[in-house]
Amino acid sequence: MLLKNVLVRLITTAITLFGVAVVVFVLVRVAPGNPIAMMLPPGATPEDIANLSALYGFDKSIFEQFVIWLGGVLRGDFGTSITLRQPVAELVLGRLPATLELSTMALFIALGLGGTVAVIGARKRDTATEVGLDLTSGAVLSIPDFLWGLIFVLLFGVLWPILSISGRIDPRIEFDFTTNFYIFEGLIRGRFDVVMSTLSHMLMPAMSLALPLAAMIAQLLKQNLKEVLNQDYTTLARVRGFSETSVILREALRNAALPTLALVGVQFTFLIGGTVIVERLFAFEGLGNMAIDAVINRDLPLIQGIVLLFAALFTVINLLVDLSYTLLNPRLRHG
Amino acid sequence: MTTQPHENTLEIRQLNATLPNGMRLLRDVSLTLEPGEVRALVGESGAGKSMIGRAVLGILPSAVVHSSGDILLEGQSLNAMRPKTRRSIVAKMSALIPQDPLTALNPVRKIGPQITDPLVRIHRWSRDRALKRALELLERVHIRNPERVMNSYPHELSGGMRQRILIAAAFAPSPRLIVADEPTTALDVTVQKQILKLIRELQRETGTAVLFVTHDMGVVAKISQKVTVLFAGRVLEDAPTEAIFNDAAHLYTRGLIAATPTPNATAEPFRPVPQDLIAQLQRDTQAEDVRFYQGGRK
Ligand SMILES: Nc1ncnc2c1ncn2[C@@H]1O[C@H](COP(=O)(O)OP(=O)(O)OP(=O)(O)O)[C@@H](O)[C@H]1O
Ligand SMILES: [Mg+2]
Secondary structure: OHHHHHHHHHHHHHHHHHHHHHHHHHHHHHOOOOHHHHHOOOOOOHHHHHHHHHHHOOOOOHHHHHHHHHHHHHOOOOOEOOOOOOEHHHHHHHHHHHHHHHHHHHHHHHHHHHHHHHHHHHHOOOOHHHHHHHHHHHHHHOOOHHHHHHHHHHHHHHHOOOOOOOOOOOOOOOOOOOOOOHHHHHHHOOOHHHHHHHHHHHHHHHHHHHHHHHHHHHHHHHHHHHHHOOOHHHHHHHHOOOOHHHHHHHHHHHHHHHHHHHHHHHHHHHHHHHHHHHHHHOOOOOHHHHHHHHHHOOOHHHHHHHHHHHHHHHHHHHHHHHHHHHHHOHHHHOO | OOOOOOOOOEEEEEEEEEOOOOOEEEEEEEEEEOOOOEEEEEOOOOOOHHHHHHHHHOOOOOOOEEEEEEEEEOOEEOOOOOHHHHHHHHHHHEEEEOOOOOOOOOOOOOHHHHHHHHHHHOOOOOHHHHHHHHHHHHHHOOOOOHHHHHOOOHHHOOHHHHHHHHHHHHHOOOOOEEEEEOOOOOOOHHHHHHHHHHHHHHHHHHOOEEEEEOOOHHHHHHHOOEEEEEEOOEEEEEEEHHHHHHHOOEHHHHHHHHOOOOOOOOOOOOOOOOHHHHHHHHHHHHOOOOHHHHHOEO
């Protein structure tokens, strides 16, 4: 039963990733713009371009190119970046930790902030406080992540410059990373200056990504909490003497979190999509920033690598959401 | 403060509850419950039976305004208390056996903590004592393998089992007062009898006073010593159970009894409360007519 589920999952994941690979592969090749021409200095002859194109295999048909590329992927070779002249796998995996740390931090902020507002809203239901919180989260939700980024840059980078607005860490810090997980490694190796510097660089981009999701969680979770708070078991908990806050946290939260969770999973993948622009805005050296460079330079192998990694990331997230859903819901656990 | 020897466990004085639109749900309801006494609260659907139980337990729906009157638990006026004190006093002295066992247990929490949590966190018992008490009561309500049940989730248990668990949970902290709001209506007929028997037995063993909400006069005859008959939020009649069955003062009550097959009503044929009587009562209630008190009397 469980094995069958896992198997089905793996197969659908493989099919999804293959589909993504095909679509991206074809799209970047039929879109206008020649990557080779952009690499060569002005005044290069058509022969130069043709020679270099042949070197990268761009003279072959799209189908042939795909077969060659797929053969490489199956051996773990994702090709070589045209502009950076390094293996795509190395480049992409080198940037992944930055984006993972950023989006994870954003997710935690969104869960913490949205969860708190939802609990307060449910606690103060049918009062002016609830209306105020609803209006606020509605307003927050209507501003997209990159606009929040601009607002934060203006506020805390320009008007009241207390946070770093560019990069991932203070370049003056001497630290030889073995992984690219700065926070994780800084914590493990006891280098709190590294952790603090990374956090202060991450705070604004993470907040920009987190705010819309936090607002969404606040609204949805509060709605679900209010429904659960009408259930008989919460009434019984009140009769047994538990305070309203304790009823919300102990009896209602887990039941209300279940329907919220599905949405958070979907929205988290959007949040990761948002890193592309937000990382650019804050010159944060993550995957998204690299993706924009790759697109500008029409670095086809790199674009493919990044998109494929994003797609793989999304399937992993969906898997984690399903897993936590099962963990939270005893009715699914003993199936 | 000295406690008198014959203090009522529960005393409701002139309780009124209204909706914001002015609709009156409870009208000058008064009733008392002596220690160890079972009082049945009867009346047709919408009469306000549950509202009375909810008012006592402090769980009136948010729309309902407790507009006047007082509730006393062992002589202590709940009105005079701050909400937090009131909640704690009510929780320590009383318990609820709910109507629907399928919705009254938290689906994502194990049975064990749902019984022991209030004992530990509200009644401040040690975890060991709470566990022992929970096991003891689960055994008392005929749950086989109580350890395993404590480790189960509600969806793994039948409705009858869940109601027995809720009964165990209600009696666990040895409350003075239990409000049982139609505790058998959601169950199969065969299970209903067992549950009723169980509540009656536990009530006798512990001497807990019970406010028993029902619209089944057969149940009334079996379980209660006193009866309060309610119509449209108003107390129509308040009498010992025997008197109600032998010589009800109010035609409406007689109608209720006639509408239910009772053990001693051998010759009495089944006949529902006459519609014209109900209509008359409704008109009187609307008009707040003083005849309301006399209208249905023989
Ligand atoms: N949450 C609520 N908000 C407003 N009015 C309510 C609410 N719940 C019940 N009422 C009204 O209060 C009145 C009394 O309801 P109550 O639940 O006490 O009836 P009952 O005697 O318990 O009936 P039943 O036998 O159907 O349980 C009814 O007229 C009902 O419409
Ligand atoms: Mg009711």
